[in-house]
Amino acid sequence: MALIVQKFGGTSVATPEKIQAAARKAIRTQQEGNQVVVVVSAMGHETDHLIDLARKLNEQPPAREMDMLLSTGEQVSVALMAMAIHSFGHQAVSLTGAQMGIRTDSSYTKARIKTISTDRIRKHLDAGKIVIAAGFQGVDDEFNITTLGRGGSDTTAVALAAVLGADACEIYTDVDGVYTTDPRLLPEARQMGLISYDEMLELASLGASVMHNRSIEFAKKFDVPIRVRSSFSDAPGSMIVSMPESPSVAVCGAALTRDEARLTIKNVQDTPGMSYEIFKRLADRKITVDMIVQNIGMESRADVSFTVPSDELREAQKAVQEALPLVGATEVTCDDAVAKVSVVGLGMAEQTGVAEKMFSALANAGINIQMITTSEIKISCLVQRSEGTQALRAVHQAFELHKKPTDANTWLIGQMEHTKMSPSEVVERLRSTNLEQLTLLDISLLDDQARVTLSGVADNPGLAEQIFQAVAEAGAVVDMIVQSCDGHHGQTAISFTVPSEQRQACLGVLSQGKFGVRKVTSDGDISKLSVSGIGLRSHTSVAIALFKALADEGINVLMTNTSELRVNVVVAGKDSKRALEALKKTFKGALI
Ligand code: ASP
Ligand code: MG
Numbered sequence: 001m002a003l004i005v006q007k008f009g010g011t012s013v014a015t016p017e018k019i020q021a022a023a024r025k026a027i028r029t030q031q032e033g034n035q036v037v038v039v040v041s042a043m044g045h046e047t048d049h050l051i052d053l054a055r056k057l058n059e060q061p062p063a064r065e066m067d068m069l070l071s072t073g074e075q076v077s078v079a080l081m082a083m084a085i086h087s088f089g090h091q092a093v094s095l096t097g098a099q100m101g102i103r104t105d106s107s108y109t110k111a112r113i114k115t116i117s118t119d120r121i122r123k124h125l126d127a128g129k130i131v132i133a134a135g136f137q138g139v140d141d142e143f144n145i146t147t148l149g150r151g152g153s154d155t156t157a158v159a160l161a162a163v164l165g166a167d168a169c170e171i172y173t174d175v176d177g178v179y180t181t182d183p184r185l186l187p188e189a190r191q192m193g194l195i196s197y198d199e200m201l202e203l204a205s206l207g208a209s210v211m212h213n214r215s216i217e218f219a220k221k222f223d224v225p226i227r228v229r230s231s232f233s234d235a236p237g238s239m240i241v242s243m244p245e246s247p248s249v250a251v252c253g254a255a256l257t258r259d260e261a262r263l264t265i266k267n268v269q270d271t272p273g274m275s276y277e278i279f280k281r282l283a284d285r286k287i288t289v290d291m292i293v294q295n296i297g298m299e300s301r302a303d304v305s306f307t308v309p310s311d312e313l314r315e316a317q318k319a320v321q322e323a324l325p326l327v328g329a330t331e332v333t334c335d336d337a338v339a340k341v342s343v344v345g346l347g348m349a350e351q352t353g354v355a356e357k358m359f360s361a362l363a364n365a366g367i368n369i370q371m372i373t374t375s376e377i378k379i380s381c382l383v384q385r386s387e388g389t390q391a392l393r394a395v396h397q398a399f400e401l402h403k404k405p406t407d408a409n410t411w412l413i414g415q416m417e418h419t420k421m422s423p424s425e426v427v428e429r430l431r432s433t434n435l436e437q438l439t440l441l442d443i444s445l446l447d448d449q450a451r452v453t454l455s456g457v458a459d460n461p462g463l464a465e466q467i468f469q470a471v472a473e474a475g476a477v478v479d480m481i482v483q484s485c486d487g488h489h490g491q492t493a494i495s496f497t498v499p500s501e502q503r504q505a506c507l508g509v510l511s512q513g514k515f516g517v518r519k520v521t522s523d524g525d526i527s528k529l530s531v532s533g534i535g536l537r538s539h540t541s542v543a544i545a546l547f548k549a550l551a552d553e554g555i556n557v558l559m560t561n562t563s564e565l566r567v568n569v570v571v572a573g574k575d576s577k578r579a580l581e582a583l584k585k586t587f588k589g590a591l592i
Contacts, residue, residue, distance in 0.1 A: 002167040003125070004029055007039040007135065007157035011174040012231035013077050014044035016084075022172065022231060023084035026130050030090070035125040037164065038092075039135045039157040040081055042073025047150070063108035067137075067147045070109075071097070074134035074153070081132045092130040095120070097137035097145070102156070104138035104146045110286075111138060111146035112214075113155070116163045133160060154215035162222035169224050171211060172231035177238030178203075178210050180401035181254045186393055188402045192252065193410055194239040198565055199252050201534070202344040202378045205564040206255035213564070216240065217534045221439055244346045246405030250354045251345035254401060256392040260290070261313040261336045262371065262382060263320060264485050267301040269328035273551030275560065276544065277326045278304060281319040283544050287312045291340065291380055292543065293373050294560040295453070295484035295493050303484045303493070305371055307382065310336055335485075338370065339388035342380040343395055349376045352477050356468040361398035363462035367391050372464060372483035372494070375563035381464075382485070440533035440542075440590045445580045449479070450503035451526045451558065451570060454510060455493040456518025463515060467494060470509040476502040480528065480568060482559055495559055497570060500524055525573030526558060529583060532566045533590070542587075543567050549586040555579050 006029065008022045022038070030036045041047075050069050054061045061069075078094035085092035101117030124131050135153025138146050148155050154171060161169035175183070176191055178200065183189040195203075197220035204213035210228060219226050219240060229237025245252055268274050275294060282289050291307040308316045313336055320332050341362075348354040355372075358379050362369055367390065371382035383391045396402065457463060464483065471478060480497045498506055503524050511520045536542045543560075546567055550557055555578060559570035571579050 001033060001035055003035045003037070003164055005037045005039065005157050005161040005164070005166045005169045007153060007169070007171045008041065008231060009153065009171075009173045010041040010044050010046065012172050013040050013081065016080070018231070019077070019080050019084050023081060023088060025172070025231070027085060027088060027090050030130055037121065037125070037131045037133055037160055037166070038081060039133045039153055039160060040074060040077040041135050041153040043077050046073040046076070064144060067108045067145050070147050071134070071137040071145045074136050078132045078134045085130055085132075090130065091128055092132055093124050094132040094134070096134045097156075098139040098143065100133055102138035104140055104148070106140040106142070106144065106146065108144075108146055110149040111140070113138060113148070113159055116159060118163050121160070121164065148214070149212070151212035152214075154212040155218060158215040158218040158224055158226065161224045162218060166224070169219070169226050171226060171228045173210070173228060174231070175210065175228075176230045176233070176235050177228050178240065180252065181392060181396055182256070185256060185389055186396055188396065190402050190404065192238050192245050193408055194241055194243070194245050195252060196244045196346055197240060197242060198377060199244060199344050199346055200240050201564045202342075203253050203255055206257050206340070206342050206344070220534055243409060246347070246408050248347065248407055249345065249405045250347040250351045251343045251399040251401065252347075253345070254341065254343045254392055254396050254399070256388050257340040257342070258385060258388055259310040260307045260338050260340050260382070261310045261316075261334060262305060262307050262338050262485060263313075263316055263332060263334045264303060264305040265320060265324070265327070265329050266303055266331040266333065267329050268304050270300045270302045270556065272554050272556045273547075274302070274327045275304065275557055276547035276551045278320065278323045279544055279547060281323050282308075282316060283541065285315050285319050287316050287319065290562075291371065291373050291382065292560050292562045293371055293482050293484050294557065295482050295495050305485045307338070307340065337385045338382050339385040339391075340380050340382050341388065341391040341395055342378055343399060344378045346377055348379070353472060355379050355478065355481055356465065356472055357398055358395055359464040359468055361394040362391055363465040365390055365394035366461050367394065368459065368461045369464050369483065370459070370492075371485045372481050373561045374481045375561055375566050375568065377565070378563050379481075440531060440587050442530070442532045443580070443583050443587060444530050444532070445576055446479075446528040446530070447573070447576060448500045449497045449526050449528055449570075450500045450522060450524045451495055451497050452503065452506050452510065452520065452522045453493060453495040454515075454517045454520055457492050457494060458516045459492040463492075464494065466515050467510070470514070471496070471498075471506050474505040474509045476506050480559065480561060480570065482561055497526065497528060497559075523572070526570050527573050527576035527579070528568055528570050529576070529579055530566050530568045531583060531587065534565070536562065536564060536567055545586055546583060549582045550579055553578055553582045555582070
């Protein structure tokens with residue numbers, strides 16, 4: 001008998017009628033001969049209401065009590081859903097996180113699942129009941145109630161699907177599936193038939209809020225195919241699986257992250273250990289740092305810029321103030337009116353000219369790029385927040401995301417069997433790791449690279465486009481691009497890496513005082529080290545551990561960029577072997 005996990009989000013259980021509709025879907029699935037586990041979220045905006053209520057009594061409610069409060073939202077929905085199913089003459093049983101045996105760590109409001117015991121659920125399923133599981137919650141070793149972070153019911157659903165070896169995990173929501181960008185922002189957004197885990201992870205981490213990103217980490221780790229579909233229709237929705245929609249397209253989606261704030265620490269001493277000093281303090285405060293950009297500075301000084309969610313800016317400033325004297329810096333600038341526009345696609349790892357195309361789309365729209373960071377499958381540009389939507393539209397158009405690729409893959413039900421891990425493999429995997437423990441896939445070294453830095457550049461729209469067009473015409477294939485932000489002086493620095501043998505060609509087109517560049521410097525012998533894995537952004541500890549490992553070895557980090565799937569650092573060629581060894585040693589236990 002097949003087992004199907006169905007998850008209904010808040011809007012899908014917002015009213016008694018909607019709960020009945022969801023109950024009917026579950027019953028129908030059971031009648032088709034399946035065992036069914038239904039995961040539900042709190043009704044409608046209940047979680048928001050509870051948060052408001054808490055704030056009326058306490059500006060900063062204790063996190064433990066917050067979880068005690070928020071978990072009640074899901075407890076209401078599971079009971080009502082079970083009642084609805086009973087009223088239709090079918091058997092159902094509701095279970096809280098604790099009753100299901102979802103064990104988490106004790107980080108209230110953002111707990112991580114450690115183990116799930118399936119006995120209780122199985123017993124009920126075998127007795128012919130539909131199991132109604134409360135999403136978003138668990139319990140720590142002391143039986144304190146914990147929650148998994150906003151949107152955490154998705155994670156509950158995928159985690160249950162993984163441990164139960166489910167045949168499908170269906171996420172019912174108020175949208176028809178996964179779109180090329182948020183259709184509320186751009187009506188021309190297109191629904192995709194399927195998208196790969198990696199692309200979805202990058203998009204989710206950018207705030208494309210179709211699903212909680214930790215749920216996709218899970219899905220990727222345990223190879224759970226997910227179908228995102230509407231609760232209000234029978235449309236097939238979008239599959240999230242291991243392959244991309246089209247084998248030939250470079251970019252599959254675009255996203256706008258509106259509430260970002262930027263901090264720049266100027267003139268950081270360019271010696272080993274500086275990044276570690278800074279980011280350790282942010283991690284200690286559990287601030288999610290994004291878009292870390294370290295650029296080559298002048299006179300042994302580097303500028304380190306990064307973004308944080310706007311509402312964490314104050315905490316971040318405090319952390320940075322603490323670090324300032326330790327890194328020899330005196331000045332921090334910040335900007336709370338920025339937004340990040342990004343494009344994502346597995347295909348860009350194999351194609352050239354993708355970054356250039358994005359820069360030219362923004363240039364043509366007259367939008368200034370304040371900061372750039374690229375990774376293997378993502379390019380992000382920081383722009384003024386008021387121009388955010390316009391920037392998103394320009395990029396979406398340039399990559400023709402509204403058009404369905406002509407060679408689009410379709411997902412056949414039968415395919416699921418081939419990619420799904422067998423239940424015994426899952427059990428084995430679970431035994432050997434904690435569920436949400438960090439999984440690293442690879443540590444690699446790219447040798448024989450060169451770095452080119454343009455500094456003292458006037459920060460105007462079109463700059464990045466001109467530079468990378470010139471570089472492309474010179475025949476160079478650019479890998480990492482980093483543009484840092486120079487707070488208030490209206491100037492910026494752009495660094496990029498290319499294979500060593502292409503350095504001269506780049507210098508040939510760039511050092512002619514073109515584009516208002518004041519100074520061009522380069523280094524013909526650098527190496528890029530990458531640590532890749534799953535969920536590196538939510539596991540900030542990876543970047544920190546990496547900085548620490550290099551600092552302990554006395555190795556200086558020249559450039560950095562990060563994404564959901566990778567942390568890249570550039571070091572001098574002479575340090576590369578030692579750096580690789582240090583990283584291998586540090587991450588030995590986490591590699592799979
Ligand atoms: N009710 C929780 C929230 O709103 C969990 C969820 O809906 O997934 O964040
Ligand atoms: Mg600019």
